Each structure stands twice: as structure tokens, then as C-alpha cells.
Amino acid sequence: MADPDLLRTALVDVVGERGVLVPGVHDDRLATYAADWRGAYAGRPALVVLPSTTDEVAAVLRACAAHGAAVVPQGGNTGLCGGAVPDASGTQVVVSTDRLRAVRDLDVANRTLTVEAGVVLADAQAAAGAAGLLLPLTMGSQGRCTVGGVVATNAGGTGVLRYGSTRALVLGLEVVLPDGRVWDGLRGLRKDNTGYDLKQLFVGAEGTLGVVTAVVLALQPAVRRRVGLWVGLDSLAAAVGLLGTAREVAGERVTAFEVMSAPSRAMVLDHVPGTRDPLGPEHPWCGLVELGDTAPDADVEALAERLLTAAAERDQLVDAVVATGPQLDALWALREGISEAQNHEGPSLKHDVSVALGSMADYVAACDAGLARELPGVRVVAYGHVGDGNLHHNLSKPPGTDDADFLALAPRLTEVLYAQVAAHGGSISAEHGLGTAKRDAAAAYKSDVELDLMRAVKRAIDPDGRMNPGKVLAAS
Amino acid sequence: MADPDLLRTALVDVVGERGVLVPGVHDDRLATYAADWRGAYAGRPALVVLPSTTDEVAAVLRACAAHGAAVVPQGGNTGLCGGAVPDASGTQVVVSTDRLRAVRDLDVANRTLTVEAGVVLADAQAAAGAAGLLLPLTMGSQGRCTVGGVVATNAGGTGVLRYGSTRALVLGLEVVLPDGRVWDGLRGLRKDNTGYDLKQLFVGAEGTLGVVTAVVLALQPAVRRRVGLWVGLDSLAAAVGLLGTAREVAGERVTAFEVMSAPSRAMVLDHVPGTRDPLGPEHPWCGLVELGDTAPDADVEALAERLLTAAAERDQLVDAVVATGPQLDALWALREGISEAQNHEGPSLKHDVSVALGSMADYVAACDAGLARELPGVRVVAYGHVGDGNLHHNLSKPPGTDDADFLALAPRLTEVLYAQVAAHGGSISAEHGLGTAKRDAAAAYKSDVELDLMRAVKRAIDPDGRMNPGKVLAAS
Numbered sequence: 001m002a003d004p005d006l007l008r009t010a011l012v013d014v015v016g017e018r019g020v021l022v023p024g025v026h027d028d029r030l031a032t033y034a035a036d037w038r039g040a041y042a043g044r045p046a047l048v049v050l051p052s053t054t055d056e057v058a059a060v061l062r063a064c065a066a067h068g069a070a071v072v073p074q075g076g077n078t079g080l081c082g083g084a085v086p087d088a089s090g091t092q093v094v095v096s097t098d099r100l101r102a103v104r105d106l107d108v109a110n111r112t113l114t115v116e117a118g119v120v121l122a123d124a125q126a127a128a129g130a131a132g133l134l135l136p137l138t139m140g141s142q143g144r145c146t147v148g149g150v151v152a153t154n155a156g157g158t159g160v161l162r163y164g165s166t167r168a169l170v171l172g173l174e175v176v177l178p179d180g181r182v183w184d185g186l187r188g189l190r191k192d193n194t195g196y197d198l199k200q201l202f203v204g205a206e207g208t209l210g211v212v213t214a215v216v217l218a219l220q221p222a223v224r225r226r227v228g229l230w231v232g233l234d235s236l237a238a239a240v241g242l243l244g245t246a247r248e249v250a251g252e253r254v255t256a257f258e259v260m261s262a263p264s265r266a267m268v269l270d271h272v273p274g275t276r277d278p279l280g281p282e283h284p285w286c287g288l289v290e291l292g293d294t295a296p297d298a299d300v301e302a303l304a305e306r307l308l309t310a311a312a313e314r315d316q317l318v319d320a321v322v323a324t325g326p327q328l329d330a331l332w333a334l335r336e337g338i339s340e341a342q343n344h345e346g347p348s349l350k351h352d353v354s355v356a357l358g359s360m361a362d363y364v365a366a367c368d369a370g371l372a373r374e375l376p377g378v379r380v381v382a383y384g385h386v387g388d389g390n391l392h393h394n395l396s397k398p399p400g401t402d403d404a405d406f407l408a409l410a411p412r413l414t415e416v417l418y419a420q421v422a423a424h425g426g427s428i429s430a431e432h433g434l435g436t437a438k439r440d441a442a443a444a445y446k447s448d449v450e451l452d453l454m455r456a457v458k459r460a461i462d463p464d465g466r467m468n469p470g471k472v473l474a475a476s
Numbered sequence: 477m478a479d480p481d482l483l484r485t486a487l488v489d490v491v492g493e494r495g496v497l498v499p500g501v502h503d504d505r506l507a508t509y510a511a512d513w514r515g516a517y518a519g520r521p522a523l524v525v526l527p528s529t530t531d532e533v534a535a536v537l538r539a540c541a542a543h544g545a546a547v548v549p550q551g552g553n554t555g556l557c558g559g560a561v562p563d564a565s566g567t568q569v570v571v572s573t574d575r576l577r578a579v580r581d582l583d584v585a586n587r588t589l590t591v592e593a594g595v596v597l598a599d600a601q602a603a604a605g606a607a608g609l610l611l612p613l614t615m616g617s618q619g620r621c622t623v624g625g626v627v628a629t630n631a632g633g634t635g636v637l638r639y640g641s642t643r644a645l646v647l648g649l650e651v652v653l654p655d656g657r658v659w660d661g662l663r664g665l666r667k668d669n670t671g672y673d674l675k676q677l678f679v680g681a682e683g684t685l686g687v688v689t690a691v692v693l694a695l696q697p698a699v700r701r702r703v704g705l706w707v708g709l710d711s712l713a714a715a716v717g718l719l720g721t722a723r724e725v726a727g728e729r730v731t732a733f734e735v736m737s738a739p740s741r742a743m744v745l746d747h748v749p750g751t752r753d754p755l756g757p758e759h760p761w762c763g764l765v766e767l768g769d770t771a772p773d774a775d776v777e778a779l780a781e782r783l784l785t786a787a788a789e790r791d792q793l794v795d796a797v798v799a800t801g802p803q804l805d806a807l808w809a810l811r812e813g814i815s816e817a818q819n820h821e822g823p824s825l826k827h828d829v830s831v832a833l834g835s836m837a838d839y840v841a842a843c844d845a846g847l848a849r850e851l852p853g854v855r856v857v858a859y860g861h862v863g864d865g866n867l868h869h870n871l872s873k874p875p876g877t878d879d880a881d882f883l884a885l886a887p888r889l890t891e892v893l894y895a896q897v898a899a900h901g902g903s904i905s906a907e908h909g910l911g912t913a914k915r916d917a918a919a920a921y922k923s924d925v926e927l928d929l930m931r932a933v934k935r936a937i938d939p940d941g942r943m944n945p946g947k948v949l950a951a952s
Contacts, residue, residue, distance in 0.1 A: 109834030192903035200676035251770035252728035358585030460936035
């Protein structure tokens with residue numbers, strides 16, 4: 001980085017004094033951009049820039065290129081792997097999408113929503129909902145995370161089983177490239193085979209190839225009738241079987257299929273006021289299956305009963321309750337309270353793994369055996385999107401033991417899980433991405449050919465290695 | 477290309493004498509690899525190689541690399557844009573996937589099918605069907621096209637509305653890279669965010685980045701109950717409106733939504749024996765809407781009636797019939813007979829365009845006006861996947877006029893359509909790809925930034941430009 005003062009002057013020329021935050025001058029405001037929302041990752045930015053338009057982003061990136069400065073794109077800063085946080089060098093420029101907040105277009109006939117990257121996911125959901133349509137990306141951080149961040153991390157959430165991950169919903173992108181050129185790929189087409197599908201490069205690239213500034217999202221028909229089943233299961237294998245039955249009976253109307261281990265449910269009941277497990281603690285796993293129909297007069301309760309009958313015939317569940325309205329919301333509160341509840345039980349070791357559906361039960365059993373050898377009594381707070389083969393396979397210390405002892409064992413416990421992920425052909429980051437947190441662990445499990453291909457893509461689009469260096473791939 | 481004899485010897489070492497076809501020696505067998513299935517594109521291969529395993533493909537590509545030979549990957553050779561045909565230079569080596577025919581794995585619990593590239597699509601469908609599951613890729617060429625070709629062209633077909641294009645169904649790939657290294661990305665995971673999603677590079681790249689040798693496909697629950705609606709529509713706008721109503725009433729159970737202009741229906745009735753239009757010729761457009769439910773006891777006829785009632789309330793259709801079983805098959809025969817019927821009416825000018833759903837009616841009206849100026853009486857044989865915004869916007873000469881006059885005007889007529897595609901933000905190849913046929917036309921409508929990005933991707937993966945040169949992008 002040639003001269004910080006010259007770069008600052010150049011950026012102020014683009015976005016004005018109020019659009020550039022400078023260390024030592026704006027430290028209070030700067031702090032929220034230097035660390036992630038949870039406070040798990042912190043760095044030291046050279047500057048934070050707040051452009052308001054795509055043209056300003058382009059001019060900012062041209063200035064950074066001219067001065068050889070590295071760029072860290074940042075959305076709502078809710079990522080779990082440190083992908084949007086600058087490093088500690090004090091040389092990286094954070095380019096925030098906070099001011100890119102326009103809803104550019106809502107095309108009801110085409111069922112598409114075009115928004116700028118800084119639009120908060122919940123606001124995008126609301127814009128779609130106001131037109132009677134559904135933006136089916138649904139996740140815990142939706143009140144703060146941005147559409148740009150969701151795209152950059154190919155975020156998942158609880159609607160993936162029915163609607164796919166973010167990638168499946170992105171029809172078009174506008175991206176500012178590392179050299180400041182703008183790629184206008186904002187097409188609202190469901191089919192376009194005119195060459196390489198360039199938007200796929202940027203979805204899930206975690207800002208290492210460019211800055212996503214606007215997105216065309218495919219909307220879905222609104223779900224008008226919902227019903228939930230809370231089921232007691234004696235194994236994960238039963239959950240996978242029940243998933244198959246649910247898809248046979250209800251097809252794509254199976255909106256979500258979540259599971260929760262007994263320890264994860266117990267923690268919620270202990271720490272989140274007002275929660276209740278309708279089936280009690282004796283089931284090693286409980287499932288939350290949501291069915292949803294678009295037709296306002298659909299009899300989803302009858303659909304749920306048909307599913308229960310078919311599942312009972314196949315011995316796939318031990319007990320079940322059916323819920324709608326506020327009762328269904330209460331079941332979701334139980335599921336969504338796990339992350340918060342686990343924080344009350346000391347440090348939590350978080351993992352986000354996926355394996356093929358048929359391997360899930362084997363994978364978890366193998367992990368249980370390995371974990372018991374390393375730390376008897378460790379609590380397996382496993383929960384998540386079993387419908388996608390995705391478990392948040394978190395761990396908490398045995399009750400009454402020391403935090404420090406647990407943390408000292410943490411790398412070894414993670415190793416036990418990751419070795420089983422590899423043995424079962426799975427992924428150590430199903431939906432959270434790599435950032436810096438999982439970059440090296442992922443590289444350890446990838447082939448040389450795969451890493452070479454990733455590096456070739458990086459070099460092709462960002463030859464100087466200035467876009468979010470050190471994220472996804474080690475800086476070269 | 478250094479020395480053809482040395483290359484031939486090297487390839488015979490890999491696949492044996494019977495696996496290498498040589499011009500002047502095996503001309504009869506060679507002919508089917510030198511031209512596409514329709515006979516629209518023909519070239520002159522240096523050699524045709526028929527490897528039987530991924531290792532043999534790798535060794536073949538290493539030999540081609542060592543001898544500086546260009547490689548043309550070829551599947552069922554049914555592509556419509558010349559993407560799998562060698563050029564006329566006599567220097568390109570066709571690598572056929574004919575002998576890569578193994579079904580490697582059918583994982584019922586995971587709902588995935590792993591097949592080698594040369595498996596014919598219909599055989600892959602049958603393998604899934606034997607396990608009670610559905611491979612929802614459905615297209616006219618399915619009895620001959622291969623899974624590898626389907627992946628390489630990101631093929632569409634009649635199930636895209638419900639299930640997405642090929643890209644949406646590919647979970648993993650095995651690819652031999654231009655230098656002969658093998659990328660094993662054959663994972664059967666629905667979620668994997670560990671870095672760049674490399675498989676996206678190869679889906680739809682038309683063999684310009686490597687040879688796809690095996691694929692993991694996501695299967696769907698079988699559709700057990702089907703019903704079709706044949707509807708008379710007074711405009712394309714009505715079709716788009718009806719599509720929205722259908723998605724509200726039936727959600728994802730809308731499997732297909734096809735339209736046919738009056739001239740296209742008339743040609744089928746004239747030329748395909750046994751066809752009948754249940755509504756007669758007075759409707760400018762007819763639609764074929766198929767609803768399908770996975771549950772064996774689903775009352776799809778009642779669902780169809782609910783859709784008709786809702787559509788009638790919104791004045792979206794003029795007339796309709798409901799059909800199941802053989803009657804529904806007969807409606808599909810009417811739809812699928814168009815391509816053959818058009819061949820009886822002289823030369824047909826084929827286009828495969830997409831625009832945003834809300835723009836379709838405007839787009840077609842603007843084209844009609846332009847076409848009438850260029851060639852009064854031209855017959856617009858427009859039909860296709862209106863549910864995806866995709867029309868096969870074909871043209872036939874006015875009755876009783878000369879083929880030669882029509883063909884002389886062809887470039888101008890195509891220009892009229894493509895100008896309107898551009899004006900409406902659409903695509904000139906929704907599902908057929910570029911090959912050589914549309915390569916330059918697509919380039920003319922793309923921005924410099926977009927073309928630069930495409931070339932950067934090509935250089936990154938195929939730095940010597942030996943993979944299917946001249947397809948998708950002009951050879952550099």
C-alpha cells in the first residue's frame with residue numbers, strides 16, 4: 001500500500017468526508033466494521049468506506065487498485081467464519097454495503113426482486129411479501145444480514161429443502177470487479193445458456209472475486225397454509241426415513257425438516273423462558289417437519305394426518321403432535337433457541353457439517369464413539385437441517401467441568417468430527433462458508449487438483465490478490 | 477499438432493486398436509462422429525478415440541496435451557448448435573464418451589444417482605425409476621442424448637419449471653482437465669460451502685474446460701398422479717397470468733407449462749398422423765399445463781378443477797379440457813410433434829429465446845410487427861416452455877413461396893428477433909447453448925466486461941486453448 005493519506009484523499013473524493021471512517025478519528029463508528037457482530041473475529045482496517053451507489057463502489061475499487069490496497073467487502077457482518085472482517089495489518093480497506101439500500105425493482109409478473117447488496121434480508125422478504133410473493137431465504141440473522149452477504153456466502157437456512165440455497169434463487173448479479181469495472185449481469189431470466197454462467201463464480205465466493213452490488217432474486221408463490229409436526233424419533237436413521245415418506249406424501253410441500261438432539265432441547269428448556277417440549281426428554285431426537293401449501297383453502301392438517309399414518313405404518317416415529325398457528329411458532333422458537341441456550345452452558349464448539357442422507361446416522365454414531373473416548377460426558381448439541389443432510393454438530397462441556405479444560409481439548413474434538421466427515425465423504429462447512437476460520441481445515445481435506453482449480457479461478461478474476469485476501473484461500 | 481502418427485500410436489497404447497478410429501481406415505464408423513445427429517454440422521476429425529474408463533480419458537488427454545492436439549468431447553451428438561462436432565481442419569481429436577456407460581451408484585436414501593457421462597438419459601431415467609424415484613430431466617432427445625452432454629450444455633426440457641435446469645440437479649462431477657488430471661468432485665451433498673463451487677464451471681461449458689466423465693444427480697420423489705389441462709388462450713399475456721394462478725393454486729405441483737401458437741398446432745395436425753387439437757384452431761395460443769402429485773391417492777382432477785375455477789374468475793382462459801392417461805399423452809404428442817411437423821413445411825428457422833415472463837407478450841408482439849415488415853405471411857411457429865420464459869421462436873416460409881427466397885432472408889429475420897431479445901433484456905439461447913452456431917451472435921450482445929470474464933475463465937482452466945476450441949468463445 002503506497003501512501004495511506006493519498007488513498008484516503010482519493011476515497012474522500014469519491015464518497016465525501018462522511019463516507020470514509022479513519023482510525024484515530026472515527027474510532028467509535030469504526031469499531032462495528034472492525035469486528036464481526038458476535039465479536040468472535042476482530043481486525044484493524046486501514047479505512048472504512050461507505051459508498052452509496054454502484055458507481056461509487058466502482059470508483060472506490062479503482063482507487064484501491066491504483067494504490068495497491070486490499071479490499072474487504074462487508075455486509076451485515078453476521079457471518080460465522082470471519083469472512084467479512086479485515087486482518088490485523090491495518091492495511092485493508094473495508095468497503096461496506098451499508099448505504100447500498102435501494103430496492104430497484106419488484107416485477108410481480110416475472111416473480112423477481114432486484115435489490116442492492118446492502119438491503120437487509122428481512123426488508124427484502126417484506127418487499128416480496130407486500131406483493132403477495134415469498135422470498136424463501138430464512139435464517140436466524142435475517143434481521144441484520146444483508147442480501148449481498150447472503151449471496152457472497154451462498155447462505156442456507158431453514159427453507160433449503162424446498163427452495164434450495166441462495167444460489168438456486170439468484171437469477172442475476174451486478175458485481176464490481178477488483179479493477180473497478182462493473183459487470184452488469186442483472187438479468188431476470190430463468191434460463192440463459194449463452195456461455196459460462198458467470199454469476200455462479202461470485203455466489204459463495206465470500207467477496208474474494210469482487211463486490212456484489214445488486215442481485216435479482218427469484219420469488220416464489222406465498223405459502224398460505226402451514227402445519228407443523230413435532231415428532232419423537234428413536235434414531236437419525238428414522239429421521240431420514242421419515243423425510244423420504246414426507247416427500248412421497250407431500251412432495252415439495254415439505255418446507256422444512258429439522259432435528260434436535262435431546263441435549264439441545266434440554267438446554268433450550270433450561271435457558272429460554274416460555275419454551276416447552278411437547279413430547280418430553282426421552283426421545284434421543286425430535287424432528288420438526290413443516291408442510292406448507294400455496295392454496296389458501298388447502299387442508300394441510302389432513303395432509304399432516306396422511307403423513308403420520310404413512311410414517312406409523314413404516315415404524316418411523318415414536319410419538320407426534322400436530323401444530324398450527326401460535327403452537328407452530330412455539331415449536332420453531334424451541335428450535336431457534338438452541339444457539340442462544342448453548343451460550344449459557346459455557347463455551348460451545350460449533351461445527352456445520354453435511355454428509356449424504358444415508359450416511360448421517362453412521363456418521364453421528366462414529367462421532368459419538370470418538371468423542372466419548374476423548375471426553376466422556378461431552379454433550380452433543382446436534383441440531384439442524386437434516387432434510388439437507390446438514391447438522392450443526394455443536395459440543396458443550398460435561399456439566400460441572402472447567403471451561404479451560406474443555407477449550408484445551410477443542411482442537412482434538414473438532415478433529416474427531418472432521419475425520420468422520422472426511423470418512424463419510426461430507427463437508428466441514430455445509431452453509432457457513434470458510435472465511436478465515438475454516439480455510440485451512442478445508443484445504444487439508446481437499447485434493448491438490450481441487451485447490452489448484454480454486455487458485456486458478458482466484459488468479460483469473462483477481463490477479464493481484466487484493467480482494468478479501470486470506471479468505472477462502474490462503475493469501476499467496 | 478506435432479505428428480499425427482505418433483499421437484495415434486500413443487492413443488492406441490491407451491485404448492487399444494479398436495478404440496481409435498482413423499480417417500481413411502474406419503470412415504464408415506467415423507462418419508457418425510464427424511457430424512451431428514441431424515446432419516446440420518459436419519467436420520473432419522484427426523482421430524476419434526473411445527476410452528472406456530476415466531483413467532483412459534485421463535491418459536488420452538495427457539497424450540493429446542503432449543502432442544498439442546485439440547480435443548472435442550462428444551456425447552450423443554444431439555446438440556443443436558454444433559458444440560460437439562470437430563471443425564474442418566482435420567487436426568482435432570474427438571473424444572467420445574460412448575464407452576463410459578456404467579451406472580456407478582444408486583443411493584436411494586440419499587436420492588442420488590451416479591452415472592458415467594456416456595449413459596443415455598433415458599437409461600438414467602430408467603435406473604432412477606426402477607428405485608421408485610424420478611430423474612426429472614425430460615427432453616425430446618432423451619433416447620439418444622447422454623448425461624455428459626446434458627451436463628455440458630446445462631440442458632433444459634419440459635420439467636424445468638418444477639425441477640430446474642440440469643445445473644439444479646447436479647450435485648457432483650468428475651472431470652478430466654485439459655492436462656489430463658482428474659478432478660474428483662463426485663460428492664452427493666446438497667450443501668457444501670467449502671470454497672468456490674467448481675462444478676458450476678463445467679456445467680454448461682460445452683466441453684471447453686474439460687471432459688465430464690461422471691455425474692451425481694439429485695433424484696426426486698416419483699410423480700404418481702398426473703393431470704393435464706389443454707387451454708385456449710387469447711394472448712401470451714393470458715398464459716403468463718394463468719401460470720401465476722396455477723402456481724398459487726397448485727404450488728410446485730405445476731410440472732410443466734407449455735404453449736403453442738396456432739401455426740405450430742396446424743402443422744402438427746397436417747403432418748403427424750393421429751393428432752387432434754381438442755379445442756380447434758381459433759385460439760391464437762393453446763397451453764398445456766401438467767399438474768403432478770407424488771402421493772398415489774392425490775386427487776389431481778380436483779386440483780385441476782380448482783385451477784380452472786380460479787383462472788375463469790380472472791378471465792385468463794377462453795376454453796379448456798382436462799385429460800389424464802392416454803388422453804394426456806396425446807396432448808404431449810401434439811406438443812412434441814411440432815419440430816418434426818415443421819420440417820415438412822420447408823426450411824425452418826430455429827430460435828431458442830428467453831425473456832422475463834412479464835415481457836413475453838410485448839416481445840412477441842414487437843417481433844410479429846418486425847417480421848411482417850420483412851416477410852408478410854411468414855409463419856411464426858412459436859412454442860415451448862412459457863413457464864420458464866422460454867420460447868422456441870421458429871419461423872417457416874409463407875405457404876407456396878420459394879425455399880431459396882426464404883433462406884436468403886433468414887439472417888435478416890433472425891436479426892429482427894435478436895434485436896427484440898436484446899431490447900427486452902432476454903437471451904438468444906435459453907437452453908441450447910452456443911456451440912459454433914450462436915457463438916458470434918451471443919458475443920455481439922454481450923458487454924466487453926462479460927466477454928473478458930468468460931475469456932479469463934477459459935484461460936484459467938484451459939490455458940493452451942485445446943479444449944473444444946472455437947466453441948462458446950472464438951478461438952484466440
